[in-house]
Amino acid sequence: MDEHLEANRKHWDEVVPIHVESEFYRVREFREGRSKLKPVELSEVGDVRGKTLLHLQCHFGLDTLSWARHEGAIVTGADFSEPAIDAARTLAAECGIDARFVVSEIDSLPGRLGGQFDVVFTSYGVLCWLPDLARWAAVAAHFVKPGGFFYIAEFHPVSMIFDDAADADDLRVKYPYFPGAEPLRFDDAGDYTDRSAPLLNRTTYEFLHPVSEVVTALVDAGLRIDFLHEFPFSTYQFLPITRALPGGTVRLTKHDGSVPLLYSVKASKPA
Numbered sequence: 001m002d003e004h005l006e007a008n009r010k011h012w013d014e015v016v017p018i019h020v021e022s023e024f025y026r027v028r029e030f031r032e033g034r035s036k037l038k039p040v041e042l043s044e045v046g047d048v049r050g051k052t053l054l055h056l057q058c059h060f061g062l063d064t065l066s067w068a069r070h071e072g073a074i075v076t077g078a079d080f081s082e083p084a085i086d087a088a089r090t091l092a093a094e095c096g097i098d099a100r101f102v103v104s105e106i107d108s109l110p111g112r113l114g115g116q117f118d119v120v121f122t123s124y125g126v127l128c129w130l131p132d133l134a135r136w137a138a139v140a141a142h143f144v145k146p147g148g149f150f151y152i153a154e155f156h157p158v159s160m161i162f163d164d165a166a167d168a169d170d171l172r173v174k175y176p177y178f179p180g181a182e183p184l185r186f187d188d189a190g191d192y193t194d195r196s197a198p199l200l201n202r203t204t205y206e207f208l209h210p211v212s213e214v215v216t217a218l219v220d221a222g223l224r225i226d227f228l229h230e231f232p233f234s235t236y237q238f239l240p241i242t243r244a245l246p247g248g249t250v251r252l253t254k255h256d257g258s259v260p261l262l263y264s265v266k267a268s269k270p271a
Contacts, residue, residue: 004205016083022193048073051118061088116145128206137217147271179208223267234261
């Protein structure tokens with residue numbers, strides 16, 4: 001694991017207990033029976049009852065377990081953080097949900113997990129942690145059964161170029177859209193679920209991936225693009241000039257509808 005990925009792993013290992021206890025993830029509500037899946041992926045992935053589903057970069061498994069408990073999928077989750085997978089297994093046991101979880105980086109997963117799946121799924125804030133999308137797409141395609149499909153819902157990279165400081169009052173470009181020679185480095189205090197959380201591993205690195213790179217990587221991996229959808233809303237309030245609306249969507253308070261905040265891709269493997 002290179003220095004960037006190792007720094008990211010240490011950060012994610014440290015924030016797992018913060019996330020499990022946070023109001024952001026609402027684990028108590030999940031334990032009480034609430035699904036964590038969003039309308040976008042529910043409508044676009046469709047019926048998964050009795051189907052096998054692999055969740056890449058599953059963190060501590062809330063979405064993975066929701067696909068099993070509420071939608072009837074036979075689920076496997078994978079993440080590079082051992083504390084996250086430990087938390088996922090604990091939560092599955094507490095809730096009586098049958099699920100399998102594997103500790104692995106994306107690159108190493110084919111050597112640690114056998115079989116193929118009807119659906120390979122990932123979502124929301126996952127691609128920026130990956131340096132090599134060609135390898136990511138090859139691994140995703142490896143696990144898709146012939147006749148199955150891969151699906152991602154992700155924050156749109158256009159929405160990530162804008163100033164996200166707390167006092168930003170308009171859409172001002174702060175970050176690049178296209179990747180440079182090195183990833184972006186952040187040394188932010190706290191965590192997105194708790195800005196006051198004292199962290200030892202504050203430094204993280206994020207890799208930029210335009211939508212064109214995502215689509216091209218999936219096509220090059222042998223998958224067929226069924227659709228690419230873009231949306232004027234998000235599921236996370238990451239810009240200060242946004243507001244949360246009923247139904248779990250987040251929209252701009254200025255220039256609403258003018259820029260994409262979210263996108264999704266479905267790509268299938270011919271039978």
